Amino acid sequence: MTETQDSARAQSGTTTAPADGNPxxxxxxxxxxxxxxxxxVARLARGVVGSGSTVNHTPFTGEVLAxxxxxxxxxxxxxxxxxxxxxxxxxxxxPVRRRAAVLLRFHDLLLHRQSEILDLIQLETGKTxxxxxxxxxxxxxxxxxxxxxAHSYLRPKGRVGVVPTLTxxxxxxxxxxxxxxxxxxxxxxxxxxxxxxxxxxxxxAVVMKPDTETSLTALWARELMLEAGMxxxxxxxxxxxxxxxxxxxxxxxxxxxxxxxxxxxxGVAQAAAARLVGCSLELGGKNAMLVLRDADIEKAAEGAVRxxxxxxxxxxxxxxxxxxxESVADAFxxxxxxxxxxxxxxxxxxxxxxxxxxxxxxxxxxxTRHVEEAVAKGATVVAGGRPRPDIGPYFYEPTILDGVxxxxxxxxxxxFGPVVSLYRFTDEDDxxxxxxxxxxxxxxxxxxxxxxxxxxxxxxxxxxxVNVNEAYAATYGSVKAPMxxxxxxxxxxxxxxxxxxxxxxxxxxxxxRLMPLGPSFGMTDxxxxxxxxxxxxxxxxxxxx
Numbered sequence: 109m110t111e112t113q114d115s116a117r118a119q120s121g122t123t124t125a126p127a128d129g130n131p132x133x134x135x136x137x138x139x140x141x142x143x144x145x146x147x148x149v150a151r152l153a154r155g156v157v158g159s160g161s162t163v164n165h166t167p168f169t170g171e172v173l174a175x176x177x178x179x180x181x182x183x184x185x186x187x188x189x190x191x192x193x194x195x196x197x198x199x200x201x202x203p204v205r206r207r208a209a210v211l212l213r214f215h216d217l218l219l220h221r222q223s224e225i226l227d228l229i230q231l232e233t234g235k236t237x238x239x240x241x242x243x244x245x246x247x248x249x250x251x252x253x254x255x256x257x258a259h260s261y262l263r264p265k266g267r268v269g270v271v272p273t274l275t276x277x278x279x280x281x282x283x284x285x286x287x288x289x290x291x292x293x294x295x296x297x298x299x300x301x302x303x304x305x306x307x308x309x310x311x312x313a314v315v316m317k318p319d320t321e322t323s324l325t326a327l328w329a330r331e332l333m334l335e336a337g338m339x340x341x342x343x344x345x346x347x348x349x350x351x352x353x354x355x356x357x358x359x360x361x362x363x364x365x366x367x368x369x370x371x372x373x374x375g376v377a378q379a380a381a382a383r384l385v386g387c388s389l390e391l392g393g394k395n396a397m398l399v400l401r402d403a404d405i406e407k408a409a410e411g412a413v414r415x416x417x418x419x420x421x422x423x424x425x426x427x428x429x430x431x432x433x434e435s436v437a438d439a440f441x442x443x444x445x446x447x448x449x450x451x452x453x454x455x456x457x458x459x460x461x462x463x464x465x466x467x468x469x470x471x472x473x474x475x476t477r478h479v480e481e482a483v484a485k486g487a488t489v490v491a492g493g494r495p496r497p498d499i500g501p502y503f504y505e506p507t508i509l510d511g512v513x514x515x516x517x518x519x520x521x522x523x524f525g526p527v528v529s530l531y532r533f534t535d536e537d538d539x540x541x542x543x544x545x546x547x548x549x550x551x552x553x554x555x556x557x558x559x560x561x562x563x564x565x566x567x568x569x570x571x572x573x574v575n576v577n578e579a580y581a582a583t584y585g586s587v588k589a590p591m592x593x594x595x596x597x598x599x600x601x602x603x604x605x606x607x608x609x610x611x612x613x614x615x616x617x618x619x620x621r622l623m624p625l626g627p628s629f630g631m632t633d634x635x636x637x638x639x640x641x642x643x644x645x646x647x648x649x650x651x652x653x
Contacts (some may be wrong), residue, residue, distance in 0.1 A: 195341025
């Protein structure tokens with residue numbers, strides 16, 4: 109059966125589900141064995157610098173997906189950095205437009221061969237095909253943007269010198285060298301190659317450590333980037349346990365790019381600081397969505413499904429707290445709960461299912477613990493609230509909780525699963541204060557029919573990105589603008605100018621002409637000081653900056 113036929117079957121109906129549980133999308137006919145063959149694994153594994161052996165698994169069944177993956181030691185990591193440094197010099201010597209052309213070819217290849225990578229993303233993460241496609245969208249947006257704009261971001265820029273006309277100043281951007289990138293499991297395409305794209309085009313090499321459980325996706329992207337024209341040595345991949353391989357990556361990197369938990373991020377930042385190298389960190393979040401009294405309730409309920417349950421809630425910028433105005437709370441909750449209960453869960457390698465699996469038993473344990481503790485302390489399950497082993501070992505229904513209060517863990521801790529808590533408010537100022545009452549500050553969402561009012565509330569929220577009448581895609585997809593977190597949600601930004609310039613070192617070159625910046629032409633020190641005093645006053649009068 110073709111993928112198109114598989115997709116049509118998945119969308120045509122559902123199979124029998126447990127009483128009052130979420131329905132199950134029709135299963136597909138293609139299996140992991142059809143996609144991940146020993147030949148594919150062997151081909152992709154050639155891109156790994158490793159001397160040991162490891163495996164990864166698919167969340168859909170918990171079974172081994174790739175049985176023979178190279179595992180890297182700290183010595184292998186050092187080798188990868190050595191090879192990357194050798195390749196980086198020639199890569200950096202190319203004109204920016206030559207490097208950018210590789211990104212644009214990669215853009216086209218990815219869109220052309222997307223069905224291949226959609227299969228791998230689904231099998232390695234357990235997410236639905238539509239949610240996997242969001243990763244493709246994010247990567248091609250970044251590839252197109254930096255493929256077109258990198259030259260503008262990186263070109264030499266003239267600056268006004270200390271003495272106009274006499275001092276010619278140019279600001280240059282030099283690559284940092286070899287970037288160490290540590291990638292999580294939840295968005296293995298977007299957070300691997302998507303984040304590496306600006307590092308590559310600015311002249312750096314990258315040594316990447318993807319999560320082993322989602323390494324095939326990153327390795328496939330590397331193979332495609334090489335097909336687009338990137339020299340093989342510029343992108344090195346190492347695999348292994350985080351506590352072993354991660355510190356080795358940080359130890360050798362000229363700059364560190366990390367996405368993951370806040371706890372681990374603190375350790376990465378400390379290790380980078382000890383070596384006096386920079387780092388960017390996208391960390392955790394406990395993101396809030398505010399539904400104001402004048403919101404379009406139908407649209408807000410529909411948007412909340414995307415906001416809370418995309419990739420089974422395993423998204424740093426997904427919503428875990430819903431603040432809804434008392435006057436519309438019951439109507440909103442009725443509509444939101446109905447949509448949530450109707451979501452189709454499934455494992456098919458095709459379009460049709462609306463939510464997939466959690467990635468592991470560890471994630472399932474956290475979700476279960478948060479929900480059970482909240483219920484035991486008085487919260488009410490409005491929708492979901494239970495695992496679905498009938499579909500797969502790590503499936504959990506999309507869950508809405510009402511009556512959540514401190515000190516329930518789900519109130520303040522990041523769940524990173526398909527669980528959202530609803531809170532009612534009557535005063536808008538109070539809602540803003542409660543939304544900001546968290547050490548995190550990654551993403552937020554505001555819903556109002558009045559765009560000006562929505563934007564005004566958004567500006568009061570302590571979050572790096574805030575979407576008005578959308579969940580997260582509006583800000584994340586606007587790649588000309590920066591994206592990142594405040595507080596415990598991280599350091600630095602991806603996208604836009606900040607997303608590429610962080611991978612460079614600023615270098616100022618000043619050419620002094622005609623006369624030096626010191627006594628000359630027979631001036632005494634006193635006469636030179638007087639001359640400079642008059643000159644400084646004139647420059648202020650001329651409004652020079």
